[in-house]
Amino acid sequence: MPYELYYWDGLQGRGEFVRLALEDAGAEYVDVARGTKKNGQGTDAMLKLMGSKTEPHIPFAPPFLKDGDLIVPHVANILLYLGPKLGLAPKNEAQRYVVHGLQLTIADLVAEVHDTHHPLATDLYYEDQKEAAKVRTRNFIEQRIPKFFGYFERVLKQNPDGDTQMAGKTTTYVDLSMFQIVEGLSYAFPRAMRKFGQHYPRVAALRDAVLERPNIASYLDSERRIPFNESGIFRHYPELDQDAK
CATH class of the missing domain: 1.20.1050.10 (Glutathione S-transferase Yfyf (Class Pi); Chain A, domain 2)
Known part of the structure; x- marks a missing residue:
């Protein structure tokens, strides 16, 4: 089964740190919020899971990863879990x-x-x-x-x-x-x-x-890579930018 990544549609945000690991490893995954209702995906599916009254260990906020029945929240926690599975963590x-x-x-x-x-x-x-x-x-x-x-x-x-x-x-x-x-x-x-x-x-x-x-270069050139924009974490407002000392 592919990994299921839950994060807001249209944003790189914190979800991008997880996407980069999945893409670099060539892992099969679904970016759920970017899917459609027809496929049982989309933002509504993410919100439904977050608001579940029966699912144990519901996440507070995205991003979170679903691997089978396991839900892993928080970027660093997700990467700690995925790293060994994707060959992106030390063996020690x-x-x-x-x-x-x-x-x-x-x-x-x-x-x-x-x-x-x-x-x-x-x-x-x-x-x-x-x-x-x-x-x-x-x-x-x-x-x-x-x-x-x-x-x-x-x-x-x-x-x-x-x-x-x-x-x-x-x-x-x-x-x-x-x-x-x-x-x-x-x-x-x-x-x-x-x-x-x-x-x-x-x-x-x-x-x-x-x-x-190679996999990162390919990902950056693909439509899967959401462009930076002024709704994400990294925003370009010219009035805030200045030369560093």
Whole structure:
């Protein structure tokens, strides 16, 4: 049976981190919310499962993955589950928790990216909090991007086994997630990311290495890859973008 991925239709969002792992591994999966009612899919099918009064262990919010009767919520948790099955996790169990920890750090970064355009409340429109967003984004570009990527650069430098891998000698799901972070920030803040490769050459090399993976390259050129847009986590508002110091 194919894996069933549940996430909002029309958005890359957090679901994209899971899609990249599934696509890289050539795994069979169904992006449920992008399906049709005729096939028992679509957004209604996702909402029905989330609102079930009989399904045990219902998820709070997407993304979540269904594998048979098992429902696995949260990006890092899904990837911890999928990684060994897809050949995208270290064989050493202890190293798997290292990779999981890195993925959780990426989750922290993703939350901060979201808050650049929704710094006050998620149920307010961006237009209702633009001035606060400018303040939040200025701090994010000047302080938080260097903080996170300085750490990721150091992780890559201090990995004794790989050149473009965050942990171990083979590509894992966290490398694919790092690729998505770089792509997303480059879309949202092209001015701030203009000299990214000069400041963080190892992260830039990781991004290029992932881009050369055949299944990833094929996926990026396909209609399955949802374009970045101003409804997702990575949004380009020119008034928020600025040159990095």
